Amino acid sequence: MSFDTLIEKIKEKDNPTVVGLDPKLEYVPTFIVEGAIAKHGETLKAAAKAIYKFNKELINALYDVVPAIKPQCAYYEMYGHEGVKTLYKTIQYAKKRGMYVITDGKRNDIGATMEAYATAHLGRVKVGNTEIEPFAGDALTVNGYLGTDGISPLLDVCDKYDKGIFVLVKTSNPSSGELQDKIINGTSVYRTVGDMCEKWGEGRVGKYGYSSVGAVVGATYPEQLKELREALPTTFFLVPGYGAQGGGAAAAANAFDKNGVGAIINSSRAIMCAYKNEGCDERDFAAAALREALRMKKDIQDNVR
Amino acid sequence: MSFDTLIEKIKEKDNPTVVGLDPKLEYVPTFIVEGAIAKHGETLKAAAKAIYKFNKELINALYDVVPAIKPQCAYYEMYGHEGVKTLYKTIQYAKKRGMYVITDGKRNDIGATMEAYATAHLGRVKVGNTEIEPFAGDALTVNGYLGTDGISPLLDVCDKYDKGIFVLVKTSNPSSGELQDKIINGTSVYRTVGDMCEKWGEGRVGKYGYSSVGAVVGATYPEQLKELREALPTTFFLVPGYGAQGGGAAAAANAFDKNGVGAIINSSRAIMCAYKNEGCDERDFAAAALREALRMKKDIQDNVR
Numbered sequence: 057m058s059f060d061t062l063i064e065k066i067k068e069k070d071n072p073t074v075v076g077l078d079p080k081l082e083y084v085p086t087f088i089v090e091g092a093i094a095k096h097g098e099t100l101k102a103a104a105k106a107i108y109k110f111n112k113e114l115i116n117a118l119y120d121v122v123p124a125i126k127p128q129c130a131y132y133e134m135y136g137h138e139g140v141k142t143l144y145k146t147i148q149y150a151k152k153r154g155m156y157v158i159t160d161g162k163r164n165d166i167g168a169t170m171e172a173y174a175t176a177h178l179g180r181v182k183v184g185n186t187e188i189e190p191f192a193g194d195a196l197t198v199n200g201y202l203g204t205d206g207i208s209p210l211l212d213v214c215d216k217y218d219k220g221i222f223v224l225v226k227t228s229n230p231s232s233g234e235l236q237d238k239i240i241n242g243t244s245v246y247r248t249v250g251d252m253c254e255k256w257g258e259g260r261v262g263k264y265g266y267s268s269v270g271a272v273v274g275a276t277y278p279e280q281l282k283e284l285r286e287a288l289p290t291t292f293f294l295v296p297g298y299g300a301q302g303g304g305a306a307a308a309a310n311a312f313d314k315n316g317v318g319a320i321i322n323s324s325r326a327i328m329c330a331y332k333n334e335g336c337d338e339r340d341f342a343a344a345a346l347r348e349a350l351r352m353k354k355d356i357q358d359n360v361r
Numbered sequence: 362m363s364f365d366t367l368i369e370k371i372k373e374k375d376n377p378t379v380v381g382l383d384p385k386l387e388y389v390p391t392f393i394v395e396g397a398i399a400k401h402g403e404t405l406k407a408a409a410k411a412i413y414k415f416n417k418e419l420i421n422a423l424y425d426v427v428p429a430i431k432p433q434c435a436y437y438e439m440y441g442h443e444g445v446k447t448l449y450k451t452i453q454y455a456k457k458r459g460m461y462v463i464t465d466g467k468r469n470d471i472g473a474t475m476e477a478y479a480t481a482h483l484g485r486v487k488v489g490n491t492e493i494e495p496f497a498g499d500a501l502t503v504n505g506y507l508g509t510d511g512i513s514p515l516l517d518v519c520d521k522y523d524k525g526i527f528v529l530v531k532t533s534n535p536s537s538g539e540l541q542d543k544i545i546n547g548t549s550v551y552r553t554v555g556d557m558c559e560k561w562g563e564g565r566v567g568k569y570g571y572s573s574v575g576a577v578v579g580a581t582y583p584e585q586l587k588e589l590r591e592a593l594p595t596t597f598f599l600v601p602g603y604g605a606q607g608g609g610a611a612a613a614a615n616a617f618d619k620n621g622v623g624a625i626i627n628s629s630r631a632i633m634c635a636y637k638n639e640g641c642d643e644r645d646f647a648a649a650a651l652r653e654a655l656r657m658k659k660d661i662q663d664n665v666r
Contacts, residue, residue, distance in 0.1 A: 078474070081488065098489035130470060130477035134486050136495035137446040144442050162469050164504055165435060166534035166601075169383065172435035181439050183386065184403035190441035199469055201506050202532050203539030227507050229471035234508030235553065240543040245550070248540065296471075 058262020059220050059270060059292045061194065062156045063317060065123035071353045072312070072360075074124040074158060074294070075345075076324025077111055077146060078131045083328050084110045085338035104138035107131075110341075111146045114328065115153055117342035122349050124156040126294075126322055147192055158294065159193035162224060164202055171209035173198075178210070178219040195220035197272060197294070200249050207256055211269070215260070220268040220292075225250045225284065228274025228297030250284050253291045264317055266292040273311065275303025275321065282310040285318065293319040299326035299352070305359040316360050323352055363567025364525050364575060364597045366499065367461045368622060370428035376658045377617070377665070379429040379463060379599070380650075381629025382416055382451060383436045388633050389415040390643035409443035412436075415646075416451045419633065422647035424458040427654050431599075431627055434466040452497055463599065464498035467529060469507055476514035478503075483515070483524040500525035502577055502599065505554050512561055516574070520565070525573040525597075530555045530589065533579025533602030555589050558596045569622055571597040578616065580608025580626065587615040590623065598624040604631035604657070610664040621665050628657055 066072045081089060081103050089106045096102035115125065125146075132143035147157050163173040177196045180187040200207060200223045210221050226236055226246040236246040243251075250271060257267025267290045273281050274297035285293070293311045297303040298321050311319035326333070330348035331341035371377045386394060386408050394411045401407035420430065430451075437448035452462050468478040482501045485492040505512060505528045515526050531541055531551040541551040548556075555576060562572025572595045578586050580602040590598070598616045602608035603626050616624035631638070635653035636646035 098491035133481035141442040176438035186403035203536035231508035
């Protein structure tokens with residue numbers, strides 16, 4: 057009924073960051089890709105197997121330090137249904153290691169269909185008399201363009217299974233302002249959607265003051281991040297845009313409340329590809345990812361405190 | 362570079378309609394579901410196999426009359442990666458039967474990630490030196506909340522492989538107005554996004570006057586449909602909301618230009634579940650679907666001409 061579970065994992069690791077697992081095959085060390093191709097040929101299965109091995113080793117290296125992963129659906133769908141199987145297996149493995157899983161799908165549709173997405177990513181589906189978790193994420197990113205009846209089915213599932221959602225409010229990309237910064241009756245579109253998040257979260261606030269309805273707000277727009285942190289007191293933020301996209305820790309720090317809570321900062325490429333950035337032996341990729349995760353943790357902490 | 366391929370398939374069948382394949386297991390006739398469970402147990406695999414069998418028979422019954430299918434990703438994801446495999450197989454089968462495939466995913470993300478979605482659903486991915494089509498749809502529905510750099514990667518793929526996109530403009534659900542009807546500088550949000558579609562379509566217009574950038578506009582809002590048809594002359598419309606959602610043929614007729622071109626009307630449940638609505642033997646489901654598809658074709662034609 058809130059983001060308490062996530063907040064507790066963040067407190068336990070003393071680290072409000074999440075690792076984005078957006079594994080293009082180009083990010084995977086050559087020896088893993090070549091090994092998979094040797095076994096399965098130049099197929100989607102080979103790509104999916106290589107990515108799973110990469111993810112698993114990253115999780116093994118990181119789970120002690122980082123509380124959550126955020127697999128981005130697009131990069132798994134890019135390798136077809138075999139890739140989607142790797143998404144599923146990655147989620148299972150991360151949860152086995154005690155990590156919180158934010159499935160980054162930015163799903164959106166009309167009510168009946170949104171119910172299917174909610175079931176797919178956060179809920180359980182019935183086959184005969186058996187209930188099965190199709191993907192079993194802990195939270196899902198969604199797009200609120202369709203309004204309340206595109207969000208309600210998610211809230212039911214969040215209430216039932218203690219899950220959360222993050223609604224796109226102010227995204228981190230350069231042209232996010234084209235629609236999101238436009239003014240409606242004196243209020244920006246992003247703020248209008250942000251206000252909807254507060255409303256959807258009513259009656260769903262947990263012991264740390266945050267509801268199960270969060271918002272995606274990019275670190276690349278520090279002023280808006282500050283404005284939204286003040287305007288949306290019960291909305292937990294998922295903050296992309298730190299690192300590779302250009303947002304700094306000082307900017308990201310705007311996402312936190314006066315108690316240093318209220319947000320989780322994402323880094324994807326900088327951690328996954330740390331071995332490339334460092335120029336170390338590619339077999340050292342997991343240790344390089346850990347070094348970058350620790351550097352990021354300190355960078356965020358230094359700016360938040 | 363346009364929707365010419367789709368328009369030609371529509372002309373060939375003299376039928377501007379598309380069948381939405383949104384197969385909840387409850388829609389699949391009992392004998393198919395029970396057969397699959399007998400073989401695979403109460404598993405996601407059983408659900409996925411049952412749905413594929415259902416889809417295949419529907420396609421066999423319909424491909425001679427209906428030019429296109431629109432599988433809705435949510436209903437496949439609801440059955441996990443096995444369900445997503447059925448999405449893939451359904452697309453392959455429909456294309457083998459000469460149908461145009463609109464993958465209804467309403468995908469959206471920042472540029473680099475949108476490139477991955479474009480590759481997944483419309484493009485080709487490289488594994489080693491082999492290029493593979495992960496899902497191989499002909500068009501994809503997308504959400505434009507992130508602005509131009511969330512759309513550009515799709516345009517590149519559309520140009521390269523002769524594919525199309527449909528951007529959510531005015532959706533068919535009851536609360537679509539919460540954000541979409543709001544006014545920005547005297548213009549509605551839906552019209553603002555509609556104008557973006559015209560812009561994104563520039564230089565991509567085919568011989569029938571429509572670009573490869575289409576729009577989703579619901580039949581449940583006939584006035585807005587009429588307004589948008591006049592305002593967006595080069596934007597082809599995908600029109601949901603006919604039938605089960607309450608939009609009539611007279612309303613849907615507003616989607617067409619003076620030549621009777623420019624739109625395709627979707628029906629999902631009314632066709633998939635025609636056997637339930639008719640109350641006929643469930644083994645007659647495919648013939649019932651055809652009867653409903655023919656009734657719908659006539660209903661639309663009577664109102665457009």
